[in-house]
Amino acid sequence: MRPLRSLTEDPLTYTDTFEVEDSGIEQHSQPQLRVMKVLKWIDDPKMVELLERESIILQTIDHPGVPKSYKDDYFTVKINNNGLTMHCLVMQRFEGENLAHWIKTYEKISQNTALNWLSQLVNILDLVHRNEYFHRDIKPDNIIHQPDGKIALVDFGGAREISRTFLAKLSTNGGTSTGTSMGYEITAVRSAYYSPLEQIHGQAVPQSDFYALGRTFVHLVTGISLNKIKSDEKTGKLLWRDKALHIDKLLADLIDDLIAPFPGQRPQNTQIILQRLQRLPLQSKIQRITRSKTFRISGIVVSLSLGFLVFLKIILPGIANGFVSEGEKLEIANDFPRAQNIFNFARMIHPPARFSISKFYLEQASRHINNLQLAKKYYELAIKYNERDVGAYNSLAIVCRQMREVNCAINSYQKILQFKADWEGYYRLGSFYDDEGKEELAQKQYEIAIKLNKNAVVAINNLSRLKNLEKDYEQAAKLALEGLSKTKEPKTQATLYKNLGWARLMQKNYSEAEKYLEKAIDLDNERIDAVCLLSQAQEALDKIEETKLWWEVCMIAKSNIPEVYIWRQQLVDKFINNFKSPR
Structure with missing residues (x-):
């Protein structure tokens, strides 16, 4: 019917928006005035993903204050013979x-x-x-x-x-x-x-x-x-x-x-x-x-009663907040013992003051995040005054990981699970064990995460990788295929295709391995682990020229992935053995 905003080129917007009359909506007997978004950057897969995600969100969230959209409201139209496609999303239009x-x-x-x-x-x-x-x-x-x-x-x-x-x-x-x-x-x-x-x-x-x-x-x-x-x-x-x-x-x-x-x-x-x-x-x-003036001149009994109520509800918290402010000044001035005494007194006369104290220490930790030792101290103090703050435990765990304090990190992650035993908590703990090389412990945490959330693709992927490392290639492939069925995110798909190709390579199914590893690299050309594996698959397929190319990339590209170091050493050993062999 009409554009809802200027159609001039604006680099900050990736869609044009129109008011449309929709005569085909099954949920209403009469044609409806609705809104249609049209993607301007038709050749950008990231923008297509954003529009597809918006469609899914509007179908998922059922609230009168959120535009309603249905499955068929997202569609594409071929606009010429060159294969260009226009992506459209129709949704509810709000009056006002x-x-x-x-x-x-x-x-x-x-x-x-x-x-x-x-x-x-x-x-x-x-x-x-x-x-x-x-x-x-x-x-x-x-x-x-x-x-x-x-x-x-x-x-x-x-x-x-x-x-x-x-x-x-x-x-x-x-x-x-x-x-x-x-x-x-x-x-x-x-x-x-x-x-x-x-x-x-x-x-x-x-x-x-x-x-x-x-x-x-x-x-x-x-x-x-x-x-x-x-x-x-x-x-x-x-x-x-x-x-x-x-x-x-x-x-x-x-x-x-x-x-x-x-x-x-x-x-x-x-x-x-x-x-x-x-x-x-x-x-x-x-x-x-x-x-108010009435309150100030009211009778003695009423004044005393209200005064006591005000003392409990307003004045006492105010006094406690005053002590908290004084303690903050002393803490900033590095007078730690006096600051602690004042904070403890504020908490004693008004227990909720502990939340303000904890918040102060969280702020201090954020300001000193470049000093890991000091940041750790402040996160621990924040937890001291608010022992159920999951966010503080998570921040402390991250700082401890950077400081290589393993027990501190493990204790923090276990505390998180004590207060909030969700799949993300188990995934984080599994990821930590994974980084520390404790693969059996990592597998247990990933398995719990997947049990709690069958769509936890990150846990599925990491477990698939660990199964490859322990040579359970059948299970690794099964997990990778399961993960691929649950995500359309390109970089996530790349890691899953890498794990699937790895498993097929070890099962000596070289053609499938080559296919999946090439898909991984197409989706994410920074996956050096997939490159190293592809060189092995193509060597097995006797594709010598391609093998040499991928060998070179595997050897010189920047990567911190542990398996890449192992595969590089294997390549070096292979070159040395070939050099020593009689010709």
Whole structure:
């Protein structure tokens, strides 16, 4: 019917968007006005993957605030005789206007509106995150205010699976340094002023959505563009509160927590945010009452009763927070014994103060991450005050691995499993054992991970590799085929084809081995382990010229994979033996 945005070339967008009339939708008896995205970069497989993923997400997430799309809504059209294909995705169209337009018309929003909209959006994100996705592009342009006051979140083109990205973050160099880390490529989706630093660097996590959400609400409650709001030169904190004096301190505190610079400083999941939002109206009411003239001049009995309540609910926490602040100053000044005494006293008079202390130590660890010994100390202190913080245990495990402190890393991973026994925890522990050369222990952890999640492709792949190493080639091939049936991600497929080709090579099925190893290299030309294996397969097939080429690549290409070193040594031994043999 019409384009929904300018069709001029914009390097930051990979789709054009149109309003269309869909007369063939089975779910409605009448033709429907809907939205169609058309991929502009038709020759880019990564962009095709993003559009396909958006289609799957919109079919998966069933929420009135998320556009609905059905299986047949993703389709392709041949546009000429040169084999070019146009990729299209049709989805539900929401009536109303996006908040970028809304704010220009109505200016900044009230406290009540902010609470209402924030609650709606966090409830949408709660379902998105529980479906193991995160959005990665929350901003006013992608939030629709409908005529009935309901809020919708649109444009899931940048969304990604939580588990895949989280595992990619654990890879030390973004590649396959040991053959156990999958080295997923992480597409960096960026929107100016709304994307956190870790997302700009291509390392988005679920908490990145909270940062974008918080920055969106700074814009909404101030009515001012983010590029016009200054930041504190020392802390980097956005200085917005004086431009939104109608917003209560408690809501402002929540927004500031959402836009904290480091993911570990933000609320760790949507449920924590929802709980805080539910408590906000009552807490704000108590705060207003205690500051009112009526409260100050009320009767002695009422004053004493309310005073005791306020002391327990407000004043005592305030006193504890004061001690926490004093302890933080002493810690920064390296007066460690006094800081610990004050922190312990704050926790004694108000136990929840321990969460603030733990958060402080997490911040210190992030700031000193280049000093591994100091970072380790701060992570251990953060855990001391919040013993159930899974994120702190995981960070401590990573630091201990870098320091080669094996027992520390193992204890940290086991603590994670004690509090959250999910497949990712078992995979992480298996990956650690794998890196340490403890293959039997690694296999057990991978097997548990797969039992808990049959679609844990990273665990399936790593177990397939270990089966090859222990010469159980039949099982290695079976696992690789199982993994290939569960993923379309090219680099993941490359590792699985490598393991499958490896198994077929050892089973002396050289033609199949050659086919699978060539597929691995086509999908990921940095898989040097596949190159070394391919040279062996082609030697067995008596393809001498091809063999020499792949031998050379295997010998000189950069790789830290343990098997590559073994195969290189075998090649060197072969050359030496051939040289010594009589001619």
